[in-house]
Amino acid sequence: MSNSDMDRPYDTKHKDIVFGDILMHLGKGAGLGAAIFFGPIIIIYIIYLIGTGLPPESREAPDPTPDSFSMIWQDRSDIT
Numbered sequence: 001m002s003n004s005d006m007d008r009p010y011d012t013k014h015k016d017i018v019f020g021d022i023l024m025h026l027g028k029g030a031g032l033g034a035a036i037f038f039g040p041i042i043i044i045y046i047i048y049l050i051g052t053g054l055p056p057e058s059r060e061a062p063d064p065t066p067d068s069f070s071m072i073w074q075d076r077s078d079i080t
Contacts (some may be wrong), residue, residue, distance in 0.1 A: 051059075
């Protein structure tokens, strides 16, 4: 590359290179945005599908820690 080419990097000779770089960055940004947006949605959907595959008896089981929520309120009321 000669010195005159370096003075005008956005000339018509380099337009394809610049366009390719811009398109690459746009594609990377779109892919990252899609991953950030759709990633949690896909994870929640997978957990939902696993839950629907469980037998009905497992959904009717009693809470293994029934007093855990009421203990929080008891501890708060003892402070005041």
